Amino acid sequence: MxxxxxxxxxxxxxxxxxxxxxxxxxxxxxxxxxxxxxxxxxxxxxxxxxxxxxxxxxxxxxxxxxxxxxxxxxxxxxxxxxxxxxxxxxxxxxxxxxxxxxxxxxxxxxxxxxxxxxxxxxxxxxxxxxxxxxxxxxxxxxxxxxxxxxxxxxxxxxxxxxxxxxxxxxxxTVSLPGPVTAATGVDALAHCVEAFTSRRAHPVIDHYALEGIRLIGRFLPRALADGDDLEARAALLLASFYGGVCLGPVNTTAGHAVAYPLGTRHHLPHGLANALIFPHVLAANQGACPDKTALVAAALDLEQGRPLLQAAHDFCAGLGLQMRLRDHGVPEDDLPEMAAEAHAIRRLLDWNPRDLSREDILALYRAAY
Incomplete structure (x- = not known):
């Protein structure tokens, strides 16, 4: 390749x-x-x-x-x-x-x-x-x-x-509150992971993506423990930059497509929207790209032997994020319309490693709810 x-x-x-x-x-x-x-x-x-x-x-x-x-x-x-x-x-x-x-x-x-x-x-x-x-x-x-x-x-x-x-x-970035630091960090993580597992992934971009994932796994908890830790803050900025490099030639996939309606319809901050969806899409794609998903889990130091969804959820929750859509004012009766809207974002979904139907996306929303 x-x-x-x-x-x-x-x-x-x-x-x-x-x-x-x-x-x-x-x-x-x-x-x-x-x-x-x-x-x-x-x-x-x-x-x-x-x-x-x-x-x-x-x-x-x-x-x-x-x-x-x-x-x-x-x-x-x-x-x-x-x-x-x-x-x-x-x-x-x-x-x-x-x-x-x-x-x-x-x-x-x-x-x-x-x-x-x-x-x-x-x-x-x-x-x-x-x-x-x-x-x-x-x-x-x-x-x-x-x-x-x-x-x-x-x-x-x-x-x-x-x-x-x-x-x-x-x-x-030291003035960023903890919840914003956590949410934007998972946004950068999602960029790297989605590019890494995309159908148009490329070995050159894989290096940026995997290093970005490693930096976030190591330094995001540190930045949350001490917001004045400049080394941790610098590492997160670099990881975010690496994620941006990935977006150009490869871009994101289902995670961002599913997250977008949370921002456009319900005004959730973009980083938080991606954090809420991240564990669900990571687990949903596992069967389509098991080797790369295993590398992601290792880079984040997720506990081995546990279901991936639970381990990724606990990683995000451990950052202090409330991980249920209902906790952020998203109405349950809007989930079907959100699923239809997300499913129409073909510029992203067509490159997801697994084909996701509208019903699949609705199931992701319900699991996240």
């Missing part, structure tokens, strides 16, 4: 390590960039000083942004005429930053660029600075936006949405 064609696109420069965030301003100065626009969530919009960018134009975005949020951000950013767009936050902020960067032409709309390979060259540079260790959005060329009417996640992908600079500074 090593001779199977594969293209990996990675950011132009990655700065990794504690204290790197403040170098964002010097990177701009070195390139003569003077009109930054920062796309951030509400919390990070209040701490641009950690980047040395006090006074920079800033656009705040909500979690799980939809097309209305995107259009507002594009309008605000166009008014500032940026020469660099900076995503500062979790996946929502970084995805919107990618799209804003390629929508600076006043006549270009989202409909013009949605889908694969349609976004043209951008006028502004792009910097990504993650403050959660989950989505890996900083590493890739894909962005997701919810369509309000249908609640579908619309994927846009273009090499022009690849960052020129990525800063992975673990100091930016």
């Amino acid at each position: 090593l001779d199977q064609p594969l293209e990996i696109l990675q950011p132009g420069c990655v700065r990794n390590g504690a204290g790197q965030a403040v170098r964002a301003a010097s990177w701009l100065r070195d390139r003569g960039l003077t009109r930054p626009v920062v796309i951030a969530d509400a919390f990070n919009a209040t701490r641009l000083n950690v980047l040395g960018l006090d006074g920079a134009a800033c656009v705040s975005v909500r979690p799980e942004p939809d097309l209305f949020d995107l259009n507002q951000a594009v309008t605000a950013a166009r008014a500032a005429r940026p020469d660099v767009v900076i995503g500062f936050g979790g996946g929502s902020a970084m995805d919107v930053a990618k799209l804003v960067a390629v929508l600076q032409d006043p006549v270009t709309t989202f409909d013009d660029i949605s889908g694969p390979g349609r976004a043209g060259p951008r006028r502004a540079a792009l910097m990504q600075i993650p403050t959660t260790a989950g989505t890996g959005s900083e590493a890739g060329t894909r962005a997701l936006i919810t369509e309000p009417g249908t609640l579908r996640k619309i994927a846009t992908e273009s090499l022009h949405m690849l960052a020129d600079m990525v800063i992975l500074d673990p100091g930016l």
Whole structure:
């Protein structure tokens, strides 16, 4: 399989390590960039000083942004005429930053660029600075936006949405509460596991995926035990980045397809939605890829000799996560509609190692309920 064609696109420069965030301003100065626009969530919009960018134009975005949020951000950013767009936050902020960067032409709309390979060259540079260790959005060329009417996640992908600079500074993540650290960590884990077990898995990507899984298994409990543990925080950022590298050439499969309706319909944070679904899809796929599933279990140090579903569930619950859908306000009578919606996400499900029917997905939801 090593001779199977594969293209990996990675950011132009990655700065990794504690204290790197403040170098964002010097990177701009070195390139003569003077009109930054920062796309951030509400919390990070209040701490641009950690980047040395006090006074920079800033656009705040909500979690799980939809097309209305995107259009507002594009309008605000166009008014500032940026020469660099900076995503500062979790996946929502970084995805919107990618799209804003390629929508600076006043006549270009989202409909013009949605889908694969349609976004043209951008006028502004792009910097990504993650403050959660989950989505890996900083590493890739894909962005997701919810369509309000249908609640579908619309994927846009273009090499022009690849960052020129990525800063992975673990100091930016020490403020994350424990439940967010746990949920985003399992999101990164899901990226790695789903790419590792995908029908289009590739040996090159397998190395990134398996190392990401190992880092999360070793360091996520440490980060939860001591949120100021910079080595653990740095390991999780790196694992998240590795997961983002996996998303480009391989992408996710059933886990994310089944998790999406929890976010779009019931507004669960993306990381939490993936954590709730992760044990169920891992166990459901075990028979289709037993060898790789065994490697995942070993990398996470799951207890041998126990049913995989229970072991994976206990791993997530041991992170402090409430692992039942009912505990998060998901109504039981909505499960059939969610199953139909998830089953329609063929861009992910078609690459799952096992074919899942709508009834199979409904059974997963009921088991997770």
